[in-house]
Amino acid sequence: MDINPIMLVHGGAWAIPDDLAESSKIGVKNAAKCGYSILANGGSAMQAVESAVRILEDNNVFDAGHGAVLNADGDVELDAIIMDGKTLAAGAVSCIKNISNPITFARSILEKTPHTMLTGEGANRFAEKLGIARIPTKELVTEHAIQEWEKYHKYKQSVTNLFNTEKVHDTVGAVAIDSEGNVACATSTGGITNKMVGRVGDSPIIGSGGYADNLVGAVSTTGHGESIMKVTLARLVLFYMEQGETPQESADHALEYMKNRVHGRGGLIVVSKTGKWATSFTTQRMAWAGIEEGLLTYGLNPGEKFQEPPAPLI
Structure with missing residues (x-):
């Protein structure tokens, strides 16, 4: 069965403010075009999802890589999975800490070690062995991120309130199916402002932040990490698809x-493995974009779906 390649990306599900709405849409559209090209x-689907997420990590509109936020100690801690x-x-x-493209480093873990995940200091030491440069914290955070961190400290906002709000920045991700029918997923995050040092959310957890299986399909998730881990959200979507639900019904x-x-x-x-796709979110907004047969589709608000005719690929 011939499969038409499909590329999907998201820029995080949260209460995206109006002043970031347009730049968020432009960002996911550019990432989708990069992956689809x-x-x-x-x-391959693997190369496509890595490249698309790198575009998002390099865009400080999004909370990943160069758009990361600061933890309780004022440091950057990054997570990713492919x-x-x-x-x-x-x-x-x-x-x-201080790596500009965690998704590429995650792929190095897959390809150059017998392990699935590396964390903290050990991971950074391995990055040094690979020649991956450490980036100064100031190059990974925006002035807005610094102001948000200072505000949390000034008002001593509780961790409970912080994690239950929809107003925090979130994750980026991508899924794809290539012409050979292989699927892949990639998810990357710069954390949550003022999170406890060492806190890890759903993004790098297999079955929670993402999952890919040629026998079913591929998923990348975003949102409240602790909740996503409790229900293993990415794998849950594929479970519902295995029970006969469509991708949209499953999502x-x-x-x-x-x-x-x-x-x-x-x-x-x-x-899905057959080239059907869907997006869904229960937050106020989620920036997303997809390309199938050259046609770009994207959205930001609930029920919103815009389409643009095929255009030259970047």
Whole structure:
């Protein structure tokens, strides 16, 4: 069966303010175009999702890489995962410091170690062995992120209030299916402002922040990390698909279950092994974009879907 390549990306499910709305849409559209250009030229789903997420990590509009936020000590701690649906191999990093593209480092874990995840100091030491440069904290955070961190400290906002709000920045991610029918997912995050040192959310956790299996499909999630981990959201979506639900039904079903069961909100993108795809979110907004047969589709608000005719690929 011939499969048309499909590229999907998201820029995080949260209460995206109006002043970031347009730049968020432009950012996900550019990332989707980058990933799709790889697929259209015969490239792999793995390369496409890595490249798309790198575009988002390099864009400080998004909370990943260069748009990261500061933890309670004023440091940057980054998490990421990438997964190959053909082999079920995954590479993940958590609590790494001062690396501009965690998703590429995560792929190095997959390809150059016998492990699935490296964390903290050990991960950073391995990055040094690979020649991955450490980036100064000031190059990874915006002035707005610094102001937000100072505000949390000034008003001593509790961790409970922080994690239950929809107003915090969030994760970026991508899923793809290539012309050979292989699927892949990638998810990356710069954390939550003022989080406890060492806190790891769902993003680098296999089955929670992402999952890819050629026998079913691929998912990348975003939202309240502790809630996503409790229900293993990414794998839950694929479970519902295995029961015969469509990607859209599965995405909506899984998010509704998470909201009802653990009172958590979030969003996700999913592509099936047959090339069907869907997006869904229960937060105020989620920036997302997808390309199929050259046609770009994107949205930000609930129920919103815009389309643009095929255009030259970047």
